[in-house]
Amino acid sequence: MTIADAAEIVAELERLLPDWIDLEPARWQRVEYALRRAEGAGPVFPTFESFIEWVDEDTSAEWVEGEVYFMSPASTEHQDIVGFLAAVLRFFVERKRLGRVLIAPYRIKLPGYAPEPDIMFLAAEHVGRLHQTYLDGPADLIIEIVSPESVERDRIKKYNAYEAAGVGEFWLIDPAHQSAEFYQLKGSRYELAGVTDGIYESQQLPGFRLPVAWFWREPLPMLDEALQSLGLL
Structure with missing residues (x-):
């Protein structure tokens, strides 16, 4: 043309x-x-x-x-999980004064790449990386909700980029397959973290104990129920 x-x-x-x-x-x-x-x-x-x-x-x-x-438009299920998890994390992080929680659309500046994570946590000591419309450098925790059109991008491109950039923790939540994977950075490589009795304990959010079954409930737990479970109410 x-x-x-x-x-x-x-x-x-x-x-x-x-x-x-x-x-x-x-x-x-x-x-x-x-x-x-x-x-x-x-x-x-x-x-x-x-x-x-x-x-x-x-x-x-x-x-x-x-x-x-x-990006393709997000599904209702995707939006529900992002909204629920972001609300719980934001309450936890603010109550503990740990830093900031941000949601899409908000981008990260990485070498040769500007991804738009669904949810990310930035520790208080790293908030200086924040700019008006993007984060300059890695977040401490990134969460991606996998959708059919994002499988390859989330599992390969973003996984490799986040690992190389030093993102301390990376969660992959896949509603279609009811699977949740939690990766923690050990040295320069990600390791798949274990889930004990259905509970995942975050490395980057000390004290945050996530019941993985929450993601597969229909409807999702009420916010006050989740906060009570975490001892925040």
Whole structure:
């Protein structure tokens, strides 16, 4: 596609739907990115800084060595687990004054990669890594809820990137297969941590004892029930 072709597409979109840019920012960014790629041979965003300046809070996307990959919409189950777990973790972390809990869309700047984790914990001594729209460097704990379209990305790309960057703990929650894997960094490599009597004890969150069966309950536990179980209420 040439620049002239791209200009014709934009003109036609403006003719058919004059306010198309304002209606759905995330969709507009996908179209804009495709048009900009068509205009040149190299990466549209060769640096993390150029990507982070362009992407907005309405667009779920990751930057991988100059290329942008847009995320599919999350399922209701995915959103329920993220919301539940983030609420429990945030209460625990704030009560214990351990640091900060952040959720997507919020990105991490790693070498050649800008992933958008579902949930992450940053210890109080590392909050200086936080910027307006991204974390510069590894989190202490990252949690990914696996969806059908993210299996390879979560289990290979992100696993390797988080391990190499020094993310202290990585959880992989897979609702489709009702499996939960907890990896702890030992030296420079991840080791699969054990679960005793259905309870996982976090390395990065001292005192946090997670009943894994919570994830497979329908509906999920009420927040006050979970907090009482953790001794927080």
